[in-house]
Amino acid sequence: MKIFDERKKEPIDYRRNGVITIFVGIGLFLLGYVAIGNILEGVGYLVTAIGLGTLVAGYLYPNTGKELTNAVEEYEKK
Numbered sequence: 509m510k511i512f513d514e515r516k517k518e519p520i521d522y523r524r525n526g527v528i529t530i531f532v533g534i535g536l537f538l539l540g541y542v543a544i545g546n547i548l549e550g551v552g553y554l555v556t557a558i559g560l561g562t563l564v565a566g567y568l569y570p571n572t573g574k575e576l577t578n579a580v581e582e583y584e585k586k
Contacts, residue, residue, distance in 0.1 A: 529558055
């Protein structure tokens with residue numbers, strides 16, 4: 509049970525989750541293209557778009573202490 513408590517303390521890495529979601533979407537698209545059909549291709553596009561949005565959010569909103577400090581320091585230099 510302590511494993512779950514330690515994991516909750518870490519911030520969510522949107523960039524990592526975005527990349528994973530993008531590749532899941534590509535896999536769904538390819539499965540639909542090869543075997544199942546148009547509906548799964550559309551689902552693959554949707555999941556890929558969600559992954560791209562998550563990836564962009566990871567770059568727009570820094571989530572670690574070091575990234576936040578760097579962002580504040582850059583802003584203060586202006």
